[in-house]
Amino acid sequence: MAASEAIQTISRLTPLADVFVTIDAEVKPVTQRTVDVSAAAGRALAQDAAAPARPASPLALQDGWALSSNETMGAGGYAPAALARVPSRVEIGQVLPAGTDSVAPIDAVKIVGGLAEVLMPVNPGEGVLAVGGDSDPAIPLRRAGERLRAIDLAVFAAAGIARVTVREPRVRILPLRGSGIITAAARLVTTDIERRGGAARFDDSGRGLGVAMAAESSDAIIAIGGTGSGRNDSSVQTLAREGRLLVHGLALTPGETAAIGFVGARPVLLLPGRLDAALAVWLVVGRRLLDRLAAAKTSDNEIAETLPLARKVASTVGLAEIVPVRRSAGQVEPIATKYLPLSSLARADGWIFVPAESEGYSAGAAVQVRPLP
Numbered sequence: 001m002a003a004s005e006a007i008q009t010i011s012r013l014t015p016l017a018d019v020f021v022t023i024d025a026e027v028k029p030v031t032q033r034t035v036d037v038s039a040a041a042g043r044a045l046a047q048d049a050a051a052p053a054r055p056a057s058p059l060a061l062q063d064g065w066a067l068s069s070n071e072t073m074g075a076g077g078y079a080p081a082a083l084a085r086v087p088s089r090v091e092i093g094q095v096l097p098a099g100t101d102s103v104a105p106i107d108a109v110k111i112v113g114g115l116a117e118v119l120m121p122v123n124p125g126e127g128v129l130a131v132g133g134d135s136d137p138a139i140p141l142r143r144a145g146e147r148l149r150a151i152d153l154a155v156f157a158a159a160g161i162a163r164v165t166v167r168e169p170r171v172r173i174l175p176l177r178g179s180g181i182i183t184a185a186a187r188l189v190t191t192d193i194e195r196r197g198g199a200a201r202f203d204d205s206g207r208g209l210g211v212a213m214a215a216e217s218s219d220a221i222i223a224i225g226g227t228g229s230g231r232n233d234s235s236v237q238t239l240a241r242e243g244r245l246l247v248h249g250l251a252l253t254p255g256e257t258a259a260i261g262f263v264g265a266r267p268v269l270l271l272p273g274r275l276d277a278a279l280a281v282w283l284v285v286g287r288r289l290l291d292r293l294a295a296a297k298t299s300d301n302e303i304a305e306t307l308p309l310a311r312k313v314a315s316t317v318g319l320a321e322i323v324p325v326r327r328s329a330g331q332v333e334p335i336a337t338k339y340l341p342l343s344s345l346a347r348a349d350g351w352i353f354v355p356a357e358s359e360g361y362s363a364g365a366a367v368q369v370r371p372l373p
Helices: 016-026 150-158 180-195 209-214 235-242 275-294 342-347
Strands: 033-036 064-067 088-090 102-104 109-112 115-118 163-167 170-175 199-202 220-224 244-248 259-263 266-271 305-308 320-328 331-334 350-354 366-369
Touching (some): 016 244, 016 275, 170 180, 180 220, 209 220, 275 320, 320 342
Parallel strands (some): 170 199
Antiparallel strands (some): 033 163, 064 102, 109 115, 244 259, 259 266, 305 366
8 A cells, every 4th residue: 555545634524513413323321320429429310319308397497496386476575475385495407396387596485484475476487497398209309411519419418319320431541642742631631521420541652542442341432643644643544444434524623633433332532632622622522422421411510601702703614613712801812713822721711612604703792601621
C-alpha cells in the first residue's frame, strides 16, 4: 500500500445534528444495578426512588406544648384562655399525644397553681409535621434518569432508603500517546465522567486502541489522539478496521477531526490530541454519549446562566463552535475562537455554544453561559 493511501483523511464534516441522531439511535443504556446510597453520588437513577410514608404519626416540629387548637381560640396576652388540663410538654421529633393537633411555643402557656392558661391562639397543625409530611410513597423523591446530588443522598438516608438502582457506565479512557497535552486531556475527561456518574478507568499512555477495543471490561471507550492526518495518526483507521466507523470529521470547531464508531455494541469516541479540541468534543458529544449510556436526563446538573455578550462573536455558518468567555461587569466577554490557547482556557469562567446555522452573536445579545468541567 502506498504511503499516501494510508493517510487518514476526512471526506466530509458531519453536522452535529446528524451526530446526535446517531448517538441517540445507536447508544443503549447500560445494565442497571443496585448500590448503597453512600456510593451513588452523581449516578443516574434507573428507577424512581420513593420512600414510605414518613412520619407514620404526627410529630412535633418544635419544643413546646401539645395542644388542641380549639382550646386556644380567642386567647391573647390580656385575655388568656383556660385549659381543661395542664398540657404535655413535647420535644422536636416526639409523637403528639392523642387529642392534640398543634404545638405552641414554651412561652405561650402559663401554669400557676396547677392551672394552665394559653396566651395566644394556635392554628391547627402549627408546629406539627403531619403524617406523610416528609415523604409520600406516591410521589418519588427523585425520578429515573436524574443524577443524584449530595442532598439527595442525605434525604434518602434520612428517609430510610439504604440502596438505590442506578446506571453507572464503565468508561475506558485511553491516551494514545505519552504527550503531556494528551494526558492532561484524558485526565480532564476522566474527572468529568466520574463527576457525572460514570466509572472511568484511566489507562497508561501508549496502550494500543486495538487492545482496548478487544477487551470486554467497559461499556465505552474514549481515546485521545491520532485522529488527524499526521504520519503517526492511525486511531481512526484502527477503529474502522477493528470495529465500525460511523463518523470521522465533525462540523464543530475546535474538534473537527474527532471520530465516532462502535466495537460490537460499545461506542468508541476518538478525541483530537489538542486540549481545546478534546474539551470541545467532550462537552458537546462526549457528555451526550455518557448521558445515553446512563439513560440520564441530558445536562440535568449543567444549568446555564443567561448573560449579555460584551462584544460580538463572529462564526462560520455550517460549523458549530465552542467559545470560552470571561465575566466582566455583569456581562461575558469572548476570549478566544477557533483555536483556544491554554491561557484562554485557564482564564475562562464558562463557555457558550454557537450553532452551525448561526453567523455568531452581536454585542449585547443574551447568551447561555455553561460551566466548564
